[in-house]
Amino acid sequence: MTQMSPHVEDVLGTVDRGLWRRVARHGSRYRKFGLSMMIGGILIAIVESLLPLMSGLLIDAAIDKNVVQITWYSVVYAVLSIGFCILVWCFIIAAGRLATGMAHDMRRASFVRLQELEFAYFDKQPAGWIVSRLTSDCRKVASLMPWFLLDLCWGATFLLFSSIAMLAIDWVLGLCVMAVVPLLVVVTIFFERRLLKSSRLMRKTNSELTAVYNEGITGVRTTKSLTRECENIEEFESVSQSMRDYSMLNAVQTSIFVPIVTSVGGIGVGIALSVGGLQIEEGYGLTIGMLIAFMQYAVLFAMPVRELAARLSDLKGAQAAAERIEGLLEREPEIHDSEEVRHRIEVAAAGNQSGVADDGGDPRIKTIDFKDVSFWYKPAEPVLNHFDLSITPGETIALVGPTGGGKTTIASLLCRFYEPCEGGIYLNGVEYRKRSLHWLQSSLGIVLQEPHLFSGTVASNIAYSSPAASQEKIEEAARTVEAHDFIMQLKDGYGTEVGEGGGRLSVGQRQLIALARAIIADPQVFVMDEATSSVDTETEHHIQRGIEAVLSQRIAVVIAHRLSTVRSADRILVIEGGRIVEQGSHKALLEAGGAYMALYRQHFAG
Ligand SMILES: Nc1ncnc2c1ncn2[C@@H]1O[C@H](COP(=O)(O)OP(=O)(O)O)[C@@H](O)[C@H]1O
Ligand SMILES: [Mg+2]
Structure with a gap:
């Protein structure tokens, strides 16, 4: 496997684990659902890896016409199947709770943060951008988490148990099937990377498309009054066209990928089938039931590899969304009460005095002075230059x-939606950054x-x-x-x-x-x-x-x-x-x- 590890690294290496750990913190309130999903995943994998064995045993018993064994195996098989159904039902519920709870918490936290952020933030970020952070990004990231946890535990356990089962049934055949795994990993990584790229392009064009739609709708009056309909339609068509091209590319890649992975898995199955069949033909080796059980393992063996690769690429695909949300959540508002003001607000709140502002200062605004205020939205373009103004009571x-x-x-500037870049604004002679923001604005x-x-x-x-x-x-x-x-x-x-x-x-x-x-x-x-x-x-x-x-x-x-x-x-x-x-x-x-x-x-x- 050594020659493949760079590829594996390529997939794993670009998954920003620190980022996902920070994202996972939003799910800490739902830890018990996460934990039950992981345990559920392990249990399901165990049950699933027992089922082929049971069916093999059942077939052998049927061939031997052993009624007692048939009855027993049937009962166990039925119990396992029912257990499987119940587990699936449980984890779908747990996954739902985890995903919706996390999405809710993240949306809430981002909304709170948006209410705190300064005006300048909204100058730079268009409303549509913010709305999609709050809706689609939160949903995407949150819905990914439970399935990732589940598939990770399920895949690893299933691989482990079915390997053990195959080796136990016949270690030579088992090694034949496992020999295909490295090839499978390479093919999967090769395609997942391409799929990821095309789906990224698809999403990017999709958001462009949304923007064009948005502007088309909100600006419809202006468009009509300036008779720009034709140009807008052309613009729309070109974006829509690239959307179609990328979607087609993605569909074609998927259509190649799935059959190839299936047939690579099939190679192992084929080898095992012919070797096993020959053994039976020559009158030694596996029973028919065990061969069938083995076949099922061999067919299922490719599944966790594919699932794990898919989850990893989901994670990479959602990484940009996760970064955007974390970027928003971790952004400190530029205009906020200083440490010292916050301290005074706490003291005043504890003191419960009346007739003072919430920071314990003078509640009345008697005079306002702009002193030597310079301000710019963009550093190179000053809007105010050494501006002075004194307002009397x-x-x-x-x-x-x-x-x-x-x-x-x-x-x-007076409302402190923005703060002076140089100079200061004084309320009753006190620079307004030394007063409570909430008091001022209220x-x-x-x-x-x-x-x-x-x-x-x-x-x-x-x-x-x-x-x-x-x-x-x-x-x-x-x-x-x-x-x-x-x-x-x-x-x-x-x-x-x-x-x-x-x-x-x-x-x-x-x-x-x-x-x-x-x-x-x-x-x-x-x-x-x-x-x-x-x-x-x-x-x-x-x-x-x-x-x-x-x-x-x-x-x-x-x-x-x-x-x-x-x-x-x-x-x-x-x-x-x-x-x-x-x-x-x-x-x-x-x-x-x-x-x-x-x-x-x-x-x-x-
Ligand atoms: N949010 C902003 N970002 C960048 N530049 C801005 C912004 N708001 C205003 N400006 C620029 O600052 C200057 C002053 O604008 P403004 O204060 O709105 O003027 P007025 O209210 O007198 O029409 C203008 O050149 C304008 O282009
Ligand atoms: Mg104006």
């Missing part, structure tokens, strides 16, 4: 300026540029951050932003389902609900990023007074699309290229006749 700041100027970035009322609603009713969306809110409070918040009337016109009023992502509402309606959602939480600080950009001018005009009332007395950072909504801000900053190019009140800025004046003219020119 109760001040409403409006950010205006051209698209891409950095307004959203400033808001995201003190902010954030309305994002593209508000997201969750599947559920209008009311549950408004009460998203305060699920205990009464119907009156929900309606009050909706009235403040003039959303009450349109909500009442919906089919089920506040009980109307908004659909996935709020898809059944217009963008403007979603924005109003998102505003109500921020207001109901009564946050200390408001951050609004073009919160009313898709609301019609008239409605916006109406809600203006309500919003102003909400914003007075608190700090607010409002990014506005329409200049008419920023007039009442205490201070207007014109942001261009990541810098404040001008600031002051509406009146002062108009008088200054600079960048703001130009924007204002443009805006009202139409």
